[in-house]
Amino acid sequence: MSFQKEKAIFTEYIRSKNLKHSEQRQLIMDVFLKTEKHLTAEELYEMVKKKNPSIGYATIYRTMKLLTEAGLCRELHVVDGVTRYEHLYNHKHHDHLICTKCGKFVEIESPRIEELQEKIAKKHGFILTRHRLELYGLCKSCKN
Amino acid sequence: MSFQKEKAIFTEYIRSKNLKHSEQRQLIMDVFLKTEKHLTAEELYEMVKKKNPSIGYATIYRTMKLLTEAGLCRELHVVDGVTRYEHLYNHKHHDHLICTKCGKFVEIESPRIEELQEKIAKKHGFILTRHRLELYGLCKSCKN
DNA sequence: ATTAATATGAAACTCATTATCAACTTGGGC
């Protein structure tokens, strides 16, 4: 769990864009990588703040944008209007099943659905570039 | 194309909630019903303004919310972060295929995908309440 | 017509996110 690969990717991205390393970026990346959750900017901010109380909100957003561009992170835009960040590197494509009561996120995968999507797009003469599939409902614990 | 049914539904909704009819509500509903498109609040505002220049933005939002509650309208939240309104009455459930270049909306339908979604939810112990499926790509005209 | 309840438009306010900017780091050349 040292995230060597991810860190190397970020370093390479920084280099390729002639950007610079900074303590803040390292720290935000560390916190993000160590947490296998779908975090909001606010949650990340609170966690990072514990290690560096002078961190600013904007730096969280800026760094998450960089991580996204570097291919380490995916921005999720679910119904509540708040962006969540999830790991992308070494995580194969998936969609989400979300509990509307407790907020639980479950990663789902369905090659059959993907195929059907392609078929539909083709039928309408579209070339698919991406899709969004979210299933909302009540999880096992919340439905009772 | 007189939308008798839709108007009756709205009247009944207004009555059931002890609300009142108003010129503005009628006008906004008319403009919405006559346009078989996925309109934003801004687009509706511009269209309504031509017939009643003193209309306020808030009245558009308030009325669209009422139409949604009455079951005549569905709010669509697609990637650009702007809510769009589409007809719901007499329109069976569908998802969307959206051209990211020209903004074209195509309504799609796939019972097979819906089935698979239910199956996935069930597998994880969820009760599905709704879902969101959007396919993004380039349409026939834009892909060349 | 009276009047109590609801609706309206303008403007203030949210809330997540982005832009601005002066002060501060970073890192490559000496």
Added chain:
DNA sequence: GCCCAAGTTGATAATGAGTTTCATATTAAT
């Protein structure tokens, strides 16, 4: 190690879609 141009930061202002507030205007039941 020091310089310094280029990039970064945190605070704060700005943005933009959507909502709330509130004084005034409409509606509809009597």
